[in-house]
Amino acid sequence: MLQAGVPADNFVVPTVLKACAGLGLFSAGRAVHGYAWKAGIAECVYVMSSLVDFYGKCGKLEDARGVFDAMLERTVVSWNSMLMAYMHNGRIDEAVELFYEMRVEGVLPTRVSVVSLLSASAELEAVDGGKQGHAVAISSGLEIDVILGSSMINFYFKVGLVEAAEAVFEQMEERDIVTWNLMIAGYCQNGQIDKVFDTCRRMLETNLKFDCVTLASIIMACVKSCSMMVGTAAHGYAVRNDLHSDRTVACGLIDLYASTGRIEHARQVFNAMSQRDPVLWKVMISTYADHGMSSEALKLLDQMQLEGMSPTAACWDSVISSFIENGLFEDALDIFNQMLLTKTRPNLRTWSLLISGLAQNSMHKQVANLYFKMQEVESAPSPTIYSAVILAVKTAASVHCGKAIRACIVKKGLLLSKSVRQSLLNMYSSFDDGGTSDSLLRSLAECSK
Numbered sequence: 001m002l003q004a005g006v007p008a009d010n011f012v013v014p015t016v017l018k019a020c021a022g023l024g025l026f027s028a029g030r031a032v033h034g035y036a037w038k039a040g041i042a043e044c045v046y047v048m049s050s051l052v053d054f055y056g057k058c059g060k061l062e063d064a065r066g067v068f069d070a071m072l073e074r075t076v077v078s079w080n081s082m083l084m085a086y087m088h089n090g091r092i093d094e095a096v097e098l099f100y101e102m103r104v105e106g107v108l109p110t111r112v113s114v115v116s117l118l119s120a121s122a123e124l125e126a127v128d129g130g131k132q133g134h135a136v137a138i139s140s141g142l143e144i145d146v147i148l149g150s151s152m153i154n155f156y157f158k159v160g161l162v163e164a165a166e167a168v169f170e171q172m173e174e175r176d177i178v179t180w181n182l183m184i185a186g187y188c189q190n191g192q193i194d195k196v197f198d199t200c201r202r203m204l205e206t207n208l209k210f211d212c213v214t215l216a217s218i219i220m221a222c223v224k225s226c227s228m229m230v231g232t233a234a235h236g237y238a239v240r241n242d243l244h245s246d247r248t249v250a251c252g253l254i255d256l257y258a259s260t261g262r263i264e265h266a267r268q269v270f271n272a273m274s275q276r277d278p279v280l281w282k283v284m285i286s287t288y289a290d291h292g293m294s295s296e297a298l299k300l301l302d303q304m305q306l307e308g309m310s311p312t313a314a315c316w317d318s319v320i321s322s323f324i325e326n327g328l329f330e331d332a333l334d335i336f337n338q339m340l341l342t343k344t345r346p347n348l349r350t351w352s353l354l355i356s357g358l359a360q361n362s363m364h365k366q367v368a369n370l371y372f373k374m375q376e377v378e379s380a381p382s383p384t385i386y387s388a389v390i391l392a393v394k395t396a397a398s399v400h401c402g403k404a405i406r407a408c409i410v411k412k413g414l415l416l417s418k419s420v421r422q423s424l425l426n427m428y429s430s431f432d433d434g435g436t437s438d439s440l441l442r443s444l445a446e447c448s449k
Contacts, residue, residue, distance in 0.1 A: 013041060014050035021057040029054045045071065049078040056085025076110050083116040095120040096129050103136075111142055118151040122158040130155040134168075144172055150179050157186030177208055185217045188224070196221040197230065210237065212246040219252035223259050231256045235269075245273060251283045258287040276307075282315045289322030297322050298335065310342065317350045324357040332357065333366060340373075 013036050020029035033051060036042040042051075048071050055064035064085045071078055079102045086095035099117045102109065109117075114137045121130035134152055142148060149172040156165035169175070169183055180203045187195040200210070200218060210218070215238055222231035235253055238244040244253075250273055257265040270276070270284045281304045288297035297319045304311055316339040323332035336354055339346065351374055358367045 011046070013039075013047050017047075017050040017054040021054045024058065026058045026060070029058065043072070045073050045075055045078060049075065049081045052078065052081040052085060056081065056088050059089060061085060061089050061091065074105075074107070076107055076113065079107055080110065080112045080116070083113060087116055087119060092120045092123045096124065096126065099129075099133075108140060109136055111137075111145075111148055114140075114142065115148060115151045118155045122151075122155040125159050127159050127161070130159065144168065146172070146174055146176050146179060149175075150182055153179065153182045153186065157182070157189060160190060162186070162190050162192065175206075177211060177214070180208060181211070181213045181217065184214060188217045188221045191224070193221045193225045193227075209241070210243075212243050212249050215243055215246075216248045216252050219249065219256050223252070223256050226260065228256075228260055244269075245275070247273075247277060247280055251280060254283050254287055258291065261291070263287065263291060263293070276309070278309065278312050278315070281309060282312060282318065285311075285315050286318040289318040292322065292326055294319070294322045294326050294328060294331070305342075311339075311344065313339075313344055313347045313350060316344060317347065317353070320350060321353050324353055327361075329358055329361055329363060333370075 016032050036047050041047050048067055051067045052064045068082045083095055083098055114133050117133040118130055149168055152168045153165045184196055184199050218234045238249050250269055253269045254266040266287055285297050285300050301319050320332050320335055
């Protein structure tokens, strides 16, 4: 178009920016912004609103806010674009603040504005904010359609106001499967299992079919209520309607069967999946681990790697914790070393589990070695980990190691932790090093007062 000598105006530029945002073409969108300046249309309210939307969707929130603040004139679309930019980037608090600022400026919110506020309030569990959104919708004469009604229902369930969610649902003239699923999931999350099943029956009476989201909520309700009969029926429905291959449904079924000790049934669900992602592997591995079947968990971990899948830290963690709980500490340490060989970075829970387990079973040398290995990979030990390491060093009577650990503790500012200070006091009081620890003992005692 430009090559043909036809200039892009303030209607074309917003369309191009929307396309760039949808495709994630940040450099191209930036170039369009530059073109808008050269063409003298960069300060057009429609172009600026599109720029706010573009930068927000590309994760450039500061640029989005910069454009928004530079606007001499703002329409409700401009405000909504900035609201959505905050929401898209997880800046929920700022989205709520912007909504209030919008109201102070006298801008009448639209359905998009209210939905944004309701979504933000649900995330923050901000009861007053969500209620105000509902009130604004009513006072502005907004029809409670599927989108707005669903946002209200989601908010009320998130903050535990079940009756308010029910009232909105009953007021809605039109309901789609998303609305029904929100009701079913909301009842499940709030522990009202009977209403889960009642709402499912009402949904079927409207000739709507369950989808994967519906089934996942039903199965979760069955796990919470130990309703194996309904759970088995849900499994059958999933198979008949070709929904059993959905990962969320499969994970739910594995949890369902595992909750009643039917591990073979859980494994059958796992085996029936043609495509398995790390989440599904983790659920099955954790199932074995949680039921004390350490060897089966390890076999599945090996199978996962043979099939070209890299176990996550959570997968390794499940197996390691299972071996520790079964008293197989040497095996747990071996598996941990295998984990390090795969370049998987252990999370703090794994370090804590292993160090605490080894310390409690008098494997003091291994604890000290593990601690120094942890320092090599630059993890940030918690006070709990330090306390476990100090206990091991104290028992092993390693003065040199103890002082090295104390130096790390001081460097990281962890002397503020009462449990760490007490552990250090106990450690130094057990050392017989010719009195060189006396001054340290006195300073620690002063800190502990």
